[in-house]
């Protein structure tokens with residue numbers, strides 16, 4: 304396994320729409336292993352293909368360090384409710400902003416064996432799915448944020464909800 308370079312905001316690859324993964328092969332398996340290693344190494348909870356320079360519809364997520372998920376060609380097939388909280392991104396280090404996302408999503412995707420599965424996700428996992436799947440369409444969280452992005456450790460008049468929310472690097 305290897306740690307890959309994480310592309311940062313301003314890199315044009317981050318605004319491109321990814322193509323589907325058509326079949327699983329050794330190269331893609333290694334890519335996915337590397338994406339997990341790169342994500343954990345950066346203390347992130349999610350990482351999408353374009354963030355490591357690969358314009359394919361796949362991402363990895365692990366919001367608690369115990370439940371690693373691979374999503375290939377994912378789509379959100381249902382969503383409900385909403386949550387507003389601080390969001391960050393490994394491609395925009397040190398910054399965050401409040402973003403409203405669905406509280407609950409139902410996801411359909413392919414797994415490592417290219418077999419379909421569905422997952423119901425709430426809270427941070429739902430947020431991570433929305434954030435990572437956006438990356439596959441070239442969408443970064445600042446375009447969905449309720450406010451300008453700002454440094455994570457900024458002192459200020461953040462309201463109680465924002466203070467309570469844990470900023471996560473997705």
Ligand code: NI
Pocket residue numbers: 391392393394434438472473
């Ligand atoms: Ni991100």
